[in-house]
Amino acid sequence: MNQTMDLHAPSDAVDAIVAALLECGVVASEADVRRVAPISGGVSCDVYRVDLTDRTVCVKRALPRLRVAAVWEAPVERAAFEVLWLRKAQASGLSVPEVLAWLPERNMFVMQWFDPPAHPVWKAELLAGTVDTGFAAGVGAALAAIHNATAFDDAVARDFASDDLFRQLRISPYLDASAAAHPDLAGRIGAIAARLAETRIALVHGDVSPKNILHGPQGPVILDAECAWYGDPAFDAAFCLTHLLLKSLQRKSPAMLVAFDALAGAWLGAVRWEDPAALSRRTAPLLAALLLARVDGKSPVEYLDDPARDFVRRFAREALASPVGDDADLATLRRNWSQCMAA
Numbered sequence: 001m002n003q004t005m006d007l008h009a010p011s012d013a014v015d016a017i018v019a020a021l022l023e024c025g026v027v028a029s030e031a032d033v034r035r036v037a038p039i040s041g042g043v044s045c046d047v048y049r050v051d052l053t054d055r056t057v058c059v060k061r062a063l064p065r066l067r068v069a070a071v072w073e074a075p076v077e078r079a080a081f082e083v084l085w086l087r088k089a090q091a092s093g094l095s096v097p098e099v100l101a102w103l104p105e106r107n108m109f110v111m112q113w114f115d116p117p118a119h120p121v122w123k124a125e126l127l128a129g130t131v132d133t134g135f136a137a138g139v140g141a142a143l144a145a146i147h148n149a150t151a152f153d154d155a156v157a158r159d160f161a162s163d164d165l166f167r168q169l170r171i172s173p174y175l176d177a178s179a180a181a182h183p184d185l186a187g188r189i190g191a192i193a194a195r196l197a198e199t200r201i202a203l204v205h206g207d208v209s210p211k212n213i214l215h216g217p218q219g220p221v222i223l224d225a226e227c228a229w230y231g232d233p234a235f236d237a238a239f240c241l242t243h244l245l246l247k248s249l250q251r252k253s254p255a256m257l258v259a260f261d262a263l264a265g266a267w268l269g270a271v272r273w274e275d276p277a278a279l280s281r282r283t284a285p286l287l288a289a290l291l292l293a294r295v296d297g298k299s300p301v302e303y304l305d306d307p308a309r310d311f312v313r314r315f316a317r318e319a320l321a322s323p324v325g326d327d328a329d330l331a332t333l334r335r336n337w338s339q340c341m342a343a
Contacts, residue, residue, distance in 0.1 A: 013038075016106070017048060017059050024101035026110055027052060045079075045226070049113065057100060061108040062226065078169070078226045079107045081162050085225035086111070088156065088203060092149040094142050095221045114214055119221060123210035126247045126256065127303065136259035138219045139240065140266030143208065147233040150203035151273035157230040160203055166229035170206060171197060173298035175289055181296040188320050192289050195282075199232035201273060208240040210247075234279060237267050238287040241330070242294060243301075245287075245337055249311060250303050257338055264330050280329040285320065287333060292316035315340055 014036045021027045035051040039058075048059045062079040080102075089096045097111040122135070150156045171193050179189040206227025214221040241260055248256030268276040294301045295309045295316075304312065319333060 017050060020103050020106055020108055024103055026101050056113040058111050058113045059108060078165050079109060080104060081160060081228040082226040083109050084159055085205065085228035089146050092146050094146055095216060095219060097223065114221060119214040119216045121211060122213040122215050125215060126210055129251050129253060131255040131259050133259050133262040135215055137262040137266040139213060140263040141270055142220050142222060143236050144267050144270035147202040148272050151201055156203050157200060160228055160230040162229045166206060166227060169227045174293035177297040178293040185317065185320050189289050192285055196232050196235060196286060200230060202233045204229045204231050204233060205236050208236045210243050234283040234286055238283050238290055242287055242290045246294060246301055249308050257334065260334055281327065284328045284330050284333045288316050288319035
């Protein structure tokens, strides 16, 4: 090992990363690796910033067990779907990290590094109260672009036949777990989960959260696609819009709801694969179920206090139990949320 290296990661991790970089040809010798530093915040992967003599790269390795309080395991082979999604998204015109090398036997890949000062994490901005509605619209437009580009594409569907993985990473820990926590709503949530699992329309990222989006100079940069799946694009929008509602509550910020409108409007306004009104009606109950999952599922958000969690729980339960059911659309749900916040 290069004795001049400035190490901030465990030695075994450094050894594995250096060996991988040599193996895939990203570096020619150990001396080319100057520093290896872990990136905090992830629950499903080890992520490292690696400073080389001529540039900085990012190395990501999937974990077999996620870092959450509940037991949550997932196959490390999901890294392969993330690499495929990144390459497909880049080909579709989205701004994503370029994959520089892929080592399937290690479930590890090397990708482009984005300088943090020029690419702040969207979640950090939102939690600080900084709301850029134009950027939110850009996120919605980016989602529509990848969904439109892959809608009803048999080849993409074959490449992303990751149904079991999506169930393990999303349906089970979010929808099934919240149904178990609220048995009186289990039938309703179960029906939403079943429809989600059975819908085959387009390529889904699966984790469109503000923590996985960088606010780049040219617009959103989307990261972390290890939940990629060919299924219902409603999930991507619902997953992200859920976070805007939760942060509007945490910040007591009407501006966050304007961002909700901007993202939803840009996404629905660019839809070409189905009737946008029908899509909005399908997305709304899924969003309500995900709201409940973010307080009572396996991955609850960390920034809400108990009164806020109770508010989310009451709102989501009422939305899911509402007799109007699937006739409610995103605009209706957002309006009801705003009225409940004001009350």
